[in-house]
Amino acid sequence: MGNVSFGQVVYLALRGELPSENVGKMVDAILVSSIDHGATPPSALAAMTVASTGSPMNAAVASGILAISKFHGGAIEDCMGALLQVQDKIQAREISIAVAAEELVAEYKEVGRRISGFGHRLHTRDPRSTKLFKLAKDLQVRGHFIKIAQTVESELAKQSGKQLPINVDGAIAAVLCELDFSPSLANAFFMIARLPGLVAHAQEEQTRQRPMRAIHPKDHEYDGPEDRSL
């Protein structure tokens, strides 16, 4: 307590070793990047729905956790799988990142499968990815999988003709690979990051709304503090 950050003990719990302060900061940044930011995701809706029936906080949170799954949070795990496939090619046949990434993109294209972690509805460059990668560099986290992710991004542009930038899921995936986490643990970070928001949604539902209201999945208004510098 006081000597190590939460990021460091998360790493300790999941990997069995206390990491450097820098790695702790990297884990903290991953958690901060995935923090809850709205009432529309299924995890938030599930928590609010259960909270609205008068169930206690742990039941509402558990319901939200049950909604963090294949399609909700799962893109990180899928992207880690793709990045590790590239790495397997590199190691098995002693080829370059460029050749391995080209092959992978071609293979996905042939079977018509999307690579998770690339592409963004609005941005041609996801500012959160840029930030995470910059931070990884500053914290002297190895850059091998980030390089793989960036090469896949270039290959996608080349082979598909479309700009599919590394999004925040892809950036987290690259950093988690860098830190040697298994893909099966990817959603753990998402769950930890989302838990405080699930609690907040459940609390708000029970203190500010009438029980059993019909919870619209999109139609709600923000009434918190105005835009401000944090």
Add this chain to the structure above:
Amino acid sequence: MGNVSFGQVVYLALRGELPSENVGKMVDAILVSSIDHGATPPSALAAMTVASTGSPMNAAVASGILAISKFHGGAIEDCMGALLQVQDKIQAREISIAVAAEELVAEYKEVGRRISGFGHRLHTRDPRSTKLFKLAKDLQVRGHFIKIAQTVESELAKQSGKQLPINVDGAIAAVLCELDFSPSLANAFFMIARLPGLVAHAQEEQTRQRPMRAIHPKDHEYDGPEDRSL
């Protein structure tokens, strides 16, 4: 198997004794009366929300179960509490049902508290209550708590001037008291009755809808078989 009904083994699991065939039929009727009948209750919405993220059926069902709580299903337990309060008055002071019910209604009125299990948005008589009470009579289930519930209903009309008919929750409560179940077990019947529907909602969500859709709490259309005689 084949010799006893599901209603009988439910009673056996919860009470430790195999009941008569008639009591089994009564339990079956209670379960049938609470069966799921739409996609708007929070339990159905929670199950669908979790199912839409790709979580397996057990996760979706668990989430629906977590939504069966104080305000969703809880009216039966509350009503059982009120009926047992009347019974306590009768036993403690050897007074009649009429006197005890009059007192209870007056007490609730004084503190401005509604008695759960009475009142219906549409009906002045809930046909499901009539049916359950008729069945209890046919199956020779004791009628003591049904009498209490009916007396409370009359008292409510007298003291409030409003028609607050025993609704299906109230009728189930009376029958469960008749069968000597503890109020803390009331929601168990609701959970058992709703589980098949939770499974059906989860299955439908995963086989007919796209993942992660925004699930509107009310706006959906029935597209099953047309009205027919079952």
Add this chain to the structure above:
Amino acid sequence: MGNVSFGQVVYLALRGELPSENVGKMVDAILVSSIDHGATPPSALAAMTVASTGSPMNAAVASGILAISKFHGGAIEDCMGALLQVQDKIQAREISIAVAAEELVAEYKEVGRRISGFGHRLHTRDPRSTKLFKLAKDLQVRGHFIKIAQTVESELAKQSGKQLPINVDGAIAAVLCELDFSPSLANAFFMIARLPGLVAHAQEEQTRQRPMRAIHPKDHEYDGPEDRSL
């Protein structure tokens, strides 16, 4: 209520059609066959563990439901898959049950995979399977998949030299195939059947045990009614 059994409405919820009284009886028998019968299965232990922390009944039940999964309850789904593979062979190539079953058993043997639903620690014939099949016959449920299961059983004896009788999971699987349920719904029956027991375990934990006790997975004594004729 009163006119249809719980088994019939379970079928209605899951299939969208009200079945005959006989099919309702068959569903009831399947539910009765899977009813909880002890405190050692993971679903019971999960429910008791959660109940021991003071969590409400719905949380304990949800935890038990979360333990009904691939290895706990999943044998029925797996066996349905195998029986439907035999049926696919029959239909695709217009071959006999005998030929198709022989092929399937050989295929499983070659890859060293066990067929779920066959084999029993104690019995060389599972009396519950015999009972369920007899009941299916009495209730005039079609016997096609039961025939397939019995042929697989004979083939297993022939090809492996071991007696691997159809166990209760295999018998339920055959009957559920007979009733045209999808394998993905198999665990729904197990969940419905186990829910009353989960409630009973949670209730007992909270009313008879001290909070937070260490719950031993096997070491407990039965102190209910003595052996008796039910």
Add this chain to the structure above:
Amino acid sequence: MGNVSFGQVVYLALRGELPSENVGKMVDAILVSSIDHGATPPSALAAMTVASTGSPMNAAVASGILAISKFHGGAIEDCMGALLQVQDKIQAREISIAVAAEELVAEYKEVGRRISGFGHRLHTRDPRSTKLFKLAKDLQVRGHFIKIAQTVESELAKQSGKQLPINVDGAIAAVLCELDFSPSLANAFFMIARLPGLVAHAQEEQTRQRPMRAIHPKDHEYDGPEDRSL
């Protein structure tokens, strides 16, 4: 990301304001103090039990969360309630901490109720409390509720004659009061802190143990790294 700690965003999610870096460090320390440290608590057992059935990680974690409740984690909330009762006395009647604490201890004693957060099986002084309070001072967190807790501790010794030191739950309670959190949010910190351990237990169960094993609540051996300086 990179600019704020996880502790700061936890506070932001739960209180709606981004706190100072120091408050973030305080929240981090609370989370670190509650991190999972063994396989015996009910939350760990529930997660392992569900994991052993082949259920996915989110189901195992949800089950663990459902076990964080009144008796498991709840001492913090209870202790916050007691400390706030002292504070209410102080404010309502403008009395000193000493007088208010004396009254509270006497009141609890009269009804034979224990004050949560005080007393320890082994220690006469809980080193984790000392550490947390020292840290609060270093981080310039207000010391009002810490003073209340320490005064209650002295009063308990005086009125009961027994040494009942502030334990880690009591220390966390005092600091959470200091940071103006509502008692209803106390278990949120416990859930966040325990989630990484729940994931680790589930992962270990599924990768190192055979499915459906009987999980003993106490009998397990540590086989991780040896004692070392972290």
